[in-house]
Amino acid sequence: MNYETITVEKRENGVALLTINRPDTLNALNRQVHAEGVAALDDLRRDSSVRVLVITGAGEKSFIAGADIGEFAGQTPVTQRALFHEKTFFNSIDSFPKPTIAMRTLQLPCKAGVRPAPSQRSLPPAPSSSIQVRQPGTRD
Numbered sequence: 001m002n003y004e005t006i007t008v009e010k011r012e013n014g015v016a017l018l019t020i021n022r023p024d025t026l027n028a029l030n031r032q033v034h035a036e037g038v039a040a041l042d043d044l045r046r047d048s049s050v051r052v053l054v055i056t057g058a059g060e061k062s063f064i065a066g067a068d069i070g071e072f073a074g075q076t077p078v079t080q081r082a083l084f085h086e087k088t089f090f091n092s093i094d095s096f097p098k099p100t101i102a103m104r105t106l107q108l109p110c111k112a113g114v115r116p117a118p119s120q121r122s123l124p125p126a127p128s129s130s131i132q133v134r135q136p137g138t139r140d
Contacts, residue, residue, distance in 0.1 A: 001043065003036040007058075008044070014051035016044050023059025028068035029089065037089030041096055053100045055093070063102070 001008075009017040018040055020027040044050050057063040072080050093100060 001039065003040065005030070005033045006036050006040060008040050010044075010047070010050060014049060015054060016047075016050045016052070017054050017056065018044075019056050019058050020064055021058045023057070023061070025068060026062035026065035027057035027059065028065045028070075030068035030071050031083070031086075033068075034086070034089045038087055038092045041089075041092040044098075045096060051098060053096060053098055055100065055102045 005020070005022055007017075007019045007021050009019075011017065018037070020029070020033060020037075022028060022030075022033065041053075044053060
């Protein structure tokens with residue numbers, strides 16, 4: 001499937017690479033990214049050749065900046081709240097049954113953390129990923 005805001009690459013070694021591809025907005029997540037991410041993860045969930053998912057962001061400045069708040073312009077609090085009831089990319093990552101790694105382009109050395117049980121989560125930037133990889137100097 002072709003997407004406008006993400007790319008999906010399935011490698012021969014069982015790794016799928018999903019890249020948020022909006023470097024001009026520091027990979028801010030808008031409704032289209034959420035919809036395409038949900039669709040891509042549904043496809044990857046059904047693909048038995050995919051054993052591991054790696055999520056990254058395009059560009060050099062940001063992994064994912066967060067929500068694209070420009071989408072909220074002109075909306076009421078009621079319509080903004082409705083967005084939280086839609087199935088999101090985060091929901092799909094959280095329920096993805098295969099190991100998931102969230103990372104940005106790295107320079108070595110780096111550190112990695114394995115996601116603890118939900119009651120013990122202590123790695124907030126990508127809480128749905130199984131493993132998080134960060135460059136030195138990034139905040140925990």
